Each structure stands twice: as structure tokens, then as C-alpha cells.
Amino acid sequence: MALCLLSKGMYPHLHGLKLSALLAICQAIDQALNLESALDGVLCILSEKLSMQRATVTLHDPETGQLSINASYGLTHEEKQRGVYRLDEGVTGRIFRTKEPYYVPDITKEPLFLDKTGSRKIRRGLISFLGVPILLHGESIGVLNVDRLFEDEVAFEEDIDFLKIVATLIGQFISLNEKIMEREAVLKRENTSLKYQIAKNNKGPYIVGQSSAMVEVQRQIEKVSPTRATVLLLGESGVGKTLIARIIHELSDRKGHPFIKINCASIPENLLESELFGYEKGAFTGATGSRSGRFEEADCGTIFLDEIGEFPMILQAKLLRVLQEKELERLGSNRTRTIDVRILAATNRDLGELVERNEFRLDLYYRLNIFPILVPPLRERKEDITGLLNHFLQKMSEDYGRQMFFTPAALDALIKYDWPGNVREMQNLIERLVIMSDSEYITLEFLKSYLAPGQSPVQNGISHDAQKNSDEPPHCTSLKEVERNEVVAALERSGWIQYKAADTLGLSARQMGYRVKRYGLESMIAEGRARLRRMKDGE
Known part of the structure; x- marks a missing residue:
């Protein structure tokens, strides 16, 4: 639907040329697919139909608090980049603050006129300047500026009236564009969430864990995946x-394009540059041909730089350029290559501390740390342990064709275990146990020798009597049933008081509450307490 409808009688003070230009502007806005192309079309019409040259739309950037040229016609890229103003600076700043038009009859005699773009330094003859505010709901959001290159019979007031109409149309289109982008962002988030659920249901990459910490990680993943933002994974x-890096790639628009993984700690420093950036024939001894680097291979896709804290200082400036400019040169080449790559990075080190020790560039750290995601260790989310054990047992059962179960004592030991190697250690441990066990039940005695030194389950608080009483193969057939029976037994031993039962199992009160809710034990606890009260009253 068109943003405006014009007829010959609507603006009697506009002569035919400006009315024709206004009609063309409405059509350009109506047909534009995005804000940039719409503004470019409007400014082109002002220049070609009305000789209003070097037209610019300067918008307020809430992030920087400054005014910067968003669209222009007749300026070079460099001139446009120089058009940045404080809110109290120059003619543009005055128009924005006062919300009033401003006319400069001769730019050479106006001290407020700064010509920061530098586009008028080589011009000759009289140049006058017009600017009007772009308003939305009565507030300034930007400024529309043009040059008048000649004097004619048309008064500048008429030009200002005309430009105010154009600025109103631009303001309306900007508002509409923002609403569309907000709606698009909502749809992208919904689509990302849906894709994550589909991946989970179809055995694609997904997170196993329902703890509050991992739910928050999943929320952050779904938010950042559809964007182009660099992500720094910490943990x-x-x-x-x-x-998680793989999930972010799969949920992004880059799915279907390469996902390249690089471990920065595993490649020798003297080889890392050629591995990442490529090289040309003769760049070094043994370079008998040219080869593209991993960044070029990841073009249109994602590159994951693991152990980024080990990235050599000597190459960090080159990596920063790829991040900022999307440009690189192969080793031994002067040719600049442009790439479109999203960078994800990960580290288990404190990059801030490395910066303080001058082992990591501060500017690179800021550029990588745009969207950090902290992944908590397994010992801080013990409520996820049972689900992960079940997940890996099922996976190994499928891989090795064996159905395996834990005895209650073994399960208790694994829940209390600190998991110094986190999820990777758990996966490797389960695979070894499935391979080595001769029985379908994994007992605590069998488990002991496979845990990390200093992490004996006995040291973690399980008594020998408890081991003896609960290390028999259970009659139940699933890990979930084993855990439920253990929780019920602990509650019964503790007089149906949750925090006491939690202490006996080495769980926090919150973790215990989660299990009570998960297994629907609320009514059983109430009945147990009532039974104990009746017994006490009977005495």
C-alpha cells in the first residue's frame, strides 16, 4: 500500500516540478524493499529532478549518541564516513536539537557550517544549504540536508516547505521499517526455537540438561544464532x-555452508598462519603451489576457533583485521581477499587476565567478546547428571548393542562425583564402562577404578555399609526408576523431610525439590508425614 496519495489540489503552493518529484518520491518509498534503498531513491530524485545536490539523511544512533550520515547522494564513500556529528555540533546538530529548519545563504560565510564531509572544498560559485529535521511523534530522529547550487525565482521558504514534506515521508517510512524489523526479529527467534526443537527430535545437535543454568545457555543460543554476531564461549x-558452536551454526542462516573447526592450541605457531590464511607458491620452503586457508574454506559459513587464548600474539593483528574488515592476504601475497565468515571462539582461560599480562590484544578481546556465553561446569549443575548419564547410556547401547544399567550405589557415586573433565569425561567414562563390563549392571565396586584419582566415591561421602546395601542389581529396568527409588528411600529414612533426605544423597535442597517434582512425590511425602504423625499420636 502506498505511503501517501497525491492529487493536483493537495499542495497548491508547490509548482509542477516539485509535485512531480514528490510523486516520484512516494513511488520510490512504496516500492523499496529496505530502508537504505528507499533513502537512496529519495535523495537521487532530489538531485536529478530538483538540482538539490549532495543530499544527505543523517540519523541519530542511540548506541553512540551521535548523528551520522545514513544515506547520501553525490558523496563518495570516504566523504560519507566523515559525516559524523555530536548533537551540539554544526548546522546539523542545531537542526536536530531545535527541531527547526535552517537556511545558509552562503556556506562560506556561515561559522556553523563545518563541511565535515569535505565534499565542497573544490566547488566554485555560490552554494546555499538547507536542512530540515526528520521528526517522529514530535521528536527528532534525524536531519535531511541538501545544497542549492543556484539562485532562482523560487524562495528558499518554498524549498523548506517541500523538504519538510519529504522529511515527514522519510520519518514515516523509518518508523514502519523499525516495526517490520522488530516483527522480523520476533519471527527469527520463533523460527530458531522451532529449528532447535526439530533438531532435538531428529537427533541433531542439542543440549542435554534442564538445570536453570543450561536453560539460560539455551535461551542465549536461540537469541544469538540468527544474528551475525561473533560469539565467545567460555567455560x-x-x-x-x-x-554449542555447532548448534549456533545449525540454527543460523549459514546452515548448509561450511562449519570449520580449528584448535588453536594443537597447530604449531609457525604453521598456524598458513593454515588459517593460506599461502602462495614460493611463500616459504616447500610451498610448491598455492593453497587457500581455512578462513577462505569457511566463506559464507562459520569458523570455530577453539582455545583462542592460545592464539599467538604475532598473528592477533591479522585475526583482528578479518574480524573487523572481513579481509585477508595469503602468506606471500599482496592481493586482498574479501570473505564472508562468521567467527565463533572458545576458551577455558581468562582472556582479561591474559590482556593484563600483555599476552592478548585488548582490541581483539573486545571484538571477540561481543556476545559471551558462559557454560557452567557439571559440578555446578548436578541436576543434569542423571539425564546426561541416561543420554550416554542410550547412545552407547545403540553403538554397542548392549543394554546397561547402574546400581543405586553406583548412581549415587556418579551424582556426587565432581566430574573434573565435565561432559567429555562422562561420555568417555560411559563408553569404557560399556566396553569393559561383563554384566548388564554397573556396580560401584566396578566403577571405582575408572574414576579420576582423588575422586573415590567413598571419599565423596558414601559409606561402606551404604555400598554393601545398595550395590546389588536392582529389579527396575531404567536409570530413571533407579533414581526415583533412591529418592523415595532417602525420604523414608529421613522422616519424609526433604532437606534431610537431600543431605543423605549429597544434593542441595533445590536439586532435591526438582526430583520430588519430577517424580510426582508430593502426595507420597504428605502421606508419609501424616502416617508418622498418627504413629506419634498413638504413642
């Missing part, structure tokens, strides 16, 4: 940073 070794 201990083995928490699943590579899996």
Missing part, C-alpha cells in the same frame, strides 16, 4: 563448547 574444558 572449563569438556563442558560442551564445541557442541
Whole structure:
């Protein structure tokens, strides 16, 4: 639908040329697919139909608090980039602050006229300047400026009236564009969430864990995946940073394009540059041909730089350029290549501390740290342990064709275990147990020798009597049933008081509450307490 409808009688003070230009502007806005193309079309019409040259639309940037040229006609890229103003600077700043038009009859005699773009330095003859505010709901959002290159019989007041109409149309279109972008962002988030659920249901990459910490990680993943933002994954070794990087790629628009993984710690420093950026024939001894680097291979896709804290200082400036400019040169070449790559990075080190020790560039750290995601260690989310054990047992059962179960004592030991190697350690442990066990039940005694030194389940608080009483193969057939029976037994031993039962199992009160709710034990607890009260009253 057109943004405006014009007839010959609507603006009697506009002569035919300006009315024709206004009709063309409405059509350009109506047919534009995005804000940039609409503004370019409007400014082109002002220049070609009305000789209003070097037209610019300067908008307020809430992030920087400054005014910067968003669209222009008749300016070079460099001139446009120089058009940045404080809110109290120059003619543009005055128009924005006062919300009033401003006319400069001769730019050479106006001290407020700064010509920051530098586009008028080589011009000759009289140049006058007009500017009007772009208003939305009575507030300034930008400024529309043009040059008048000649004097004619048309008064500048008429030009100002005309430009105010154009600025109103631009303001309406900007408002509409913002609403469309907001709606598009909502749809993207909904689509990302849906794709994540589809991937989970179809055995694609997904996070196993329902703890509040991992639910928050999943929320952040769904928010950032549809964007182009660089993501920095933080957390201990083995928490699943590579899996999360893969999920972000799969949920982005880059799915279907390459996902390239690089471990910065595993490649020698003297080879890392050629590995990432490529090289030309003769760049070094043994370079008998040219080869593209991993950044070029990841073009249109995603590159995941694991262990970024180990990235050599000597190459960090080159990496920063790729991040900022999307440009690189192969080793031994002067040719600049442009790439379109999204960068995800991960580290288990404190990059801020490395910056303080001058082992990591501060500007690179800021550029990588645009969207950090902290993945908590497994010992801080013990409520996820049972689900992960079940997940890996099922996976290994499919891989090795064996159905395996934990005895209650073994399950208790694994819940209390600190998992220094996190999820990676758990996966490797389960695979070894499935391979080595001769029985379908994994007992605590069998489990002991496979845990990390210093992490004996006995040291973690399980008594020998408890081991003896609960290390028999259970009659139940699933890990979930084993855990439920253990929770019920602990509650019964503790007089149906949850926090006491939690202490005996080495769980927090919150973790215990989660299990009570998960297994629907609320009514059983109420009945147990009531039974104990009746027994006490009977005494």
C-alpha cells in the first residue's frame, strides 16, 4: 500500500516540478524493499529532478549518541564516513536539537557550517544549504540536508516547505521499517526455537540438561544464532563448547555452508598462519603451489576457533583485521581477499587476565567478546547428571548393542562425583564402562577404578555399609526408576523431610525439590508425614 496519495489540489503552493518529484518520491518509498534503498531513491530524485545536490539523511544512533550520515547522494564513500556529528555540533546538530529548519545563504560565510564531509572544498560559485529535521511523534530522529547550487525565482521558504514534506515521508517510512524489523526479529527467534526443537527430535545437535543454568545457555543460543554476531564461549574444558558452536551454526542462516573447526592450541605457531590464511607458491620452503586457508574454506559459513587464548600474539593483528574488515592476504601475497565468515571462539582461560599480562590484544578481546556465553561446569549443575548419564547410556547401547544399567550405589557415586573433565569425561567414562563390563549392571565396586584419582566415591561421602546395601542389581529396568527409588528411600529414612533426605544423597535442597517434582512425590511425602504423625499420636 502506498505511503501517501497525491492529487493536483493537495499542495497548491508547490509548482509542477516539485509535485512531480514528490510523486516520484512516494513511488520510490512504496516500492523499496529496505530502508537504505528507499533513502537512496529519495535523495537521487532530489538531485536529478530538483538540482538539490549532495543530499544527505543523517540519523541519530542511540548506541553512540551521535548523528551520522545514513544515506547520501553525490558523496563518495570516504566523504560519507566523515559525516559524523555530536548533537551540539554544526548546522546539523542545531537542526536536530531545535527541531527547526535552517537556511545558509552562503556556506562560506556561515561559522556553523563545518563541511565535515569535505565534499565542497573544490566547488566554485555560490552554494546555499538547507536542512530540515526528520521528526517522529514530535521528536527528532534525524536531519535531511541538501545544497542549492543556484539562485532562482523560487524562495528558499518554498524549498523548506517541500523538504519538510519529504522529511515527514522519510520519518514515516523509518518508523514502519523499525516495526517490520522488530516483527522480523520476533519471527527469527520463533523460527530458531522451532529449528532447535526439530533438531532435538531428529537427533541433531542439542543440549542435554534442564538445570536453570543450561536453560539460560539455551535461551542465549536461540537469541544469538540468527544474528551475525561473533560469539565467545567460555567455560572449563569438556563442558560442551564445541557442541554449542555447532548448534549456533545449525540454527543460523549459514546452515548448509561450511562449519570449520580449528584448535588453536594443537597447530604449531609457525604453521598456524598458513593454515588459517593460506599461502602462495614460493611463500616459504616447500610451498610448491598455492593453497587457500581455512578462513577462505569457511566463506559464507562459520569458523570455530577453539582455545583462542592460545592464539599467538604475532598473528592477533591479522585475526583482528578479518574480524573487523572481513579481509585477508595469503602468506606471500599482496592481493586482498574479501570473505564472508562468521567467527565463533572458545576458551577455558581468562582472556582479561591474559590482556593484563600483555599476552592478548585488548582490541581483539573486545571484538571477540561481543556476545559471551558462559557454560557452567557439571559440578555446578548436578541436576543434569542423571539425564546426561541416561543420554550416554542410550547412545552407547545403540553403538554397542548392549543394554546397561547402574546400581543405586553406583548412581549415587556418579551424582556426587565432581566430574573434573565435565561432559567429555562422562561420555568417555560411559563408553569404557560399556566396553569393559561383563554384566548388564554397573556396580560401584566396578566403577571405582575408572574414576579420576582423588575422586573415590567413598571419599565423596558414601559409606561402606551404604555400598554393601545398595550395590546389588536392582529389579527396575531404567536409570530413571533407579533414581526415583533412591529418592523415595532417602525420604523414608529421613522422616519424609526433604532437606534431610537431600543431605543423605549429597544434593542441595533445590536439586532435591526438582526430583520430588519430577517424580510426582508430593502426595507420597504428605502421606508419609501424616502416617508418622498418627504413629506419634498413638504413642
